[in-house]
Amino acid sequence: MTDQSPATDLPGDVPADPSAVQRALVEWYEDGHRDYPWRQTDDPYRILVSEVMSQQTQLDRVVAAWEDFLEEWPTVDALAAADRAEVVGFWTDHSLGYNNRAKYLHEAARQVTAEYDGEWPRDPEGLTELMGVGPYTANAVASFAFNNGGAVIDTNVKRVLYRAFAEIHNADDPDYETVANALMPPGESRIWNNAIMELGGVACGKTPRCDEAGCPWREWCHAYQTGDFTAPDVPTQPSFEGSRRQFRGRIVRLLGEHDEMDLDTLGHRIRVDYTPDGEHGREWLRGLLSDLADDGLVQVEEGDDQITARLQ
Template structure:
């Protein structure tokens, strides 16, 4: 359910940029997400350290690389070169060889990481820079990586805005699909002095509860009461324009219908459609006619009841 009227807080309009509306109860929004994250989250070794070197290694490895490949490579890399000084003293060919053997892609990342370690050793007297601006002085470290290291190592970063965060902001608060709007919203939401836990929490939300296929109920999303997508059933997002290909069979969608109706006494047919696939449009290829075919199958099996009334078509599970 989305807030309305004076329940919104608007940011970004005074300087001529596109206005972004967020819930007025920002402290409740912040605390609910942090509480959700701290109660239970995925455990990764890079979340258990505040060592800027280890965090930089993780961030560089994670660029366009699946986390299931990053974890073993990250642990092996730190076992081989446990400090920035150790990496700086290493032969670059060994570092590149490690990168290639672990299928981390783009070997120039290994070269840049090695050179960054040398910079820390030679130009910064072995001490990592602490701010995003200073961290960008390191070879191969752009704004995103610099901010991530500042956030997770020193709790001194700005809001991290990656694909997961954009998806969350777009769905939850209707943030327009523009980098400027996402930056505005993310910065407004960030609680002062808590970039470490906040950035971890909002990325976790996008990775666990608000993925391309949302798991709002299963993961207990803490933003359901404010979320536009949850209220409307429209879970499209900038990186989710159509239904993921692996969710294509009629059997899968019949299962989704039953699982969805278990949570509700009754749903209008279009609300049901939006909740079972992100590209549902009433008059489209995957619209009411397509959905009615699935419901007919389930009705024949004695699982659902479809009611045509003055208030439209409504669907429920049979008792």
């Protein structure tokens, strides 16, 4: 790791020369960290798949899905050539969250092969041109694939910064981005972002494990020194069982098995208590189909005497 030279414009209680802070974290990370397979590659395709899958799923659950996905579509060319319904069906079968993410990942693969001749954009700005790739994901892929990103700021990183630095802890509107980028050694986004995210995931979770995990920032940490381990609320995922997301997934899976289905047949297949005029009846089902149509996943046709649905 290249130490950052002393600076005078670092925010608040970030040390003017942060090299000791940087070294401590990177050495802690290199000494032993969770060995996720996407940390062993700099292939932007494999990293993008891991980032999209991780948006709604715990990392330990992502591993098997990631490996299965890459066994099915090992390269960006293979994914680009795949049938969209098969990709969406995989997403549903592995409970990976909103199906439009599968659609966007598929479209991004087509862009890379058709519009970029297989050459991936190498910076965050270029990566945001890909379908469904927002600023956070673009920065993560640029960092982990090309070592060419800024500081990644996710929930774990915010929690670390909030606890570690009094300026963040005491601010009404914390400037996480400025502090995170001030701490990151120039040109070291790959290892730094992995390290600080690991710190938040292993040592500085909702229940901190400072001593048990050997947190490398204890001597600088505001929370460790004061005993105040409050942190911003961490959003909890809504229950999947019985959710609209679950029934959307069932619809996509069924339509992937049939050319088309009429409204009531589809309704009875996705839930046992479906009644056309009931609480979970035609109006409820048409709302789900409308959402899927807006995502470009389903096509709904209204005839004289029935409504049918099929995958786009």
